[in-house]
Amino acid sequence: MQPADALHHVEHWVFDLDNTLYPARSNLFAQIDRRMGEYIRSHYDLPEAEAKALQKRLFRDYGTTLRGLMNERAVDPGPFLEFVHDIDISAIGPSPTLAAALADLPGRKIVFTNGSVRHAERVLSRLGVVAQFDGIFDIVAADYVPKPDPGPYRAMLDLYGLAPGSTAMVEDMARNLLPAHQLGMTTVWVRTPSDWGQPLPGDGHIDIAVDDTAEWLAAVAAARRTL
Incomplete structure (x- = not known):
């Protein structure tokens, strides 16, 4: 399936933060x-x-x-x-590919994380993509209820006025995509070496699986320009 075929209806984009917007190898x-x-x-x-x-x-x-x-x-x-979250983030650096792809895509871009706003802002700044995001929905905004509880997903969509049917969610933990799928969002799993992040046998809630978010988004943006 070509990226544009799967995502022509997507107008808004929700991203997990850690091991999703930057590679898991950054550790x-x-x-x-x-x-x-x-x-x-x-x-x-x-x-x-x-x-x-x-x-x-x-x-x-x-x-x-x-x-x-x-x-x-x-x-x-x-x-x-x-x-x-008081950690050394020097293992990640600017990602011009990610920044350009995000700028090329339509709609709102939201970070949805079980971490904190401060941690997300540090990571986004390091990646050079702060300006591309419209909001950060963190664990505090979720009233400390973590993914994959469905409550924060609904609250996040309502807060930013996102219709599930026109929103894609990108995440490295396969189980965290189940509520997104049940709400009608397009789900994108970023493959991970983590055993805890793998889909279970018979899982049918993942629409697209990718190896690298930045490279995949660049391909999506390029394909959409040809439509």
């Missing part, structure tokens, strides 16, 4: 993962192995470690988010 999330473990270990005075086990259980049970800490331990989300 920024590994830093965030370590920072979460450090926060839990120091905040609750736990041995490293016990802190890591708690972190992973909360992620599995609640969708994000933060949500689990809020539900089970009443953690203040503000200091947690500030601590875990």
